[in-house]
Amino acid sequence: MSIDKIIAESTAQAVLALYGLEVSADSIVPQTTKKEFEGNLTVVVFPFLKASHKRPEETAQEIGDYLVANCEAVEKYNVIKGFLNITIKPSFWTSVLLHMTQEENYGIKPVTDDSKLVMVEYSSPNTNKPLHLGHVRNNLLGYSLAKILEANGNKVVKTNIVNDRGIHICKSMLAWLKWGEGATPESTGKKGDHLIGDYYVLFDKHYKAEVKQIAAEQGISEEEAEKQSTLMQEAREMLKKWEAGDPEVRALWRKMNEWVYAGFDETYKRMGVSFDKIYYESETYLEGKEKVLEGLEKGVFYRKEDGSVWADLTPDGLDHKLLLRSDGTSVYMTQDIGTAKLRYQDYPIDQMIYVVGNEQNYHFQVLALLLDKVGFKWGKDLIHFSYGMVELPNGKMKSREGTVVDADELMDEMIDTARAMSNEPGRLAGVPDEEKEDVLRMIGLGALKYFILKVDPRKNMLFNPQESIDFNGNTGPFIQYTYARIQSVLRKSDAADMQTDIAAYEPNEKEVELLQRLADFAGVVTEAGKSYSPAIIANYVFELAKAYNQFYHDCSILKEENAVTRAFRLQLSQMVAKVLKSGFALLGIEMPSRM
């Protein structure tokens, strides 16, 4: 049992024994005592005043006395206003360390047979352009979230719904047919997703030019001119052919999608994310249509005169929502219904989490209601893990203005920067040549991932390329460096030191601070799982690394004369390294053992 739980329960006992008030131990959350006061844990006694009928100071004192007398872990206490500051016995901290080191996966809850099955959908790219910075945030959050949920004892299925059909793909296909001259990834040496993306841009360019020309020739607005665009017409034709199963169009579509998938796979692999099951929209969109028609029969939806199908959500405080277009084709919402259906056929899902940007908040509000309406009992419980947009210092990312940050390029740049910074003398000195590239990759990607994950997911974030590759301060490399340095110390230590019995050792203030932070890890993992926030892990790991650095500079480890002290500090360091690594694993970041 963790220390704060012990204190919470003892406090609850104290309140019951002293004042006859029954409080649940869960409602008492001891917090870490602020630095300027003496003690390790603090209990706020204001909530008990009504039962004690005494002043805060007096109440705190009585509880404190009770704890010293009845709780083994408590050494002493002091009272400031309504705050009861408790000092834990140093020897108790040592036993905490010993417990932690014995646990194989400290802080991680095992998956059992009756664990909940959680499906996490993330990434969800379109197949008409390569992944960009927005996807990077999505992928990193989704992957980390899956890891965190797993660490909380859930069975997790990571899934990706690939949006492989629709007008946007047809645009790329059309442009490739018209101006591609048979270009392939092999002939151009380009990644498939980038190649297709180029044609998507090319379509847009020609389309814009055409609209402008029509508008000028006929003296009408561009909006009007758009309707006359032959290019758009052709793209629509192509989509119709696709839906009709036209063999030529389908063959081209398959070929080009294959190129894109190969490109995506490379990007995912490099980013270090993966999926257990991939769904393709081309396979799910018809299912949704079926489900909607079913709902229409049951009378939960209605049909307009033009043939389009709608859901009336005004009783739920929302609007009317389109489900099938007047020409019978499905929209985004319909497809999501179909995808949900297939997923629940494939897995006994207890909880579904969609990692999708907050611009779709409304969509998921509606989806939850609709899934419920068409008879999926899980619908209302779906979780939209909504995250904020990524902004750049010079404004928003706009593909048309070329201000998109490409995911592949970004990763390249991060690694290049790591390389450039490591050229300074003394850097990577101890790393064998054959490992250098691997270490640089870990540092570059670690910097990127940490920079993005340390921010509260809900908030819009500013991505400053210059700052993200700063390797000082609250950054991934700072934490990696701390880890690597511990490894170095451990490598240089004697095997005998690790065997020394440290049970009798009484840690000093700095050491207790570290132990207390280590003891918090399990709670932090739980908390991150509850609030679905990798940022909580990130901030915790940083604080731990910082505290360790201070400790490291305050004392010597290997040069310490006293064997027990030396052994204790080594074990403490080892435990810090272990937790740093576990924490980073939950973020999907690798730890180099030398750098």
Place this chain on the structure above:
RNA sequence: GCUUCCAUAGUUCAACGGAUAGAACGUGGGUUUCCUAAACCUAAAAUCUGGGUUCGAUUCCCAGUGGAAGUACCA
């Protein structure tokens, strides 16, 4: 217009309703005969405005201001 989200040092981020609001970067000043100085120490610097709830509000509620997103045949 309507709906949702956000608002904290110069900047980027923290703070279950708890003590004097923490960090990081940047700025100023320092530390290396010592296990990895990509480190450490130190100084200056902030809760958008107005109400309410209570022992106590950055946090919860209401109003306003500012920013972002969505708003029905795009995904």
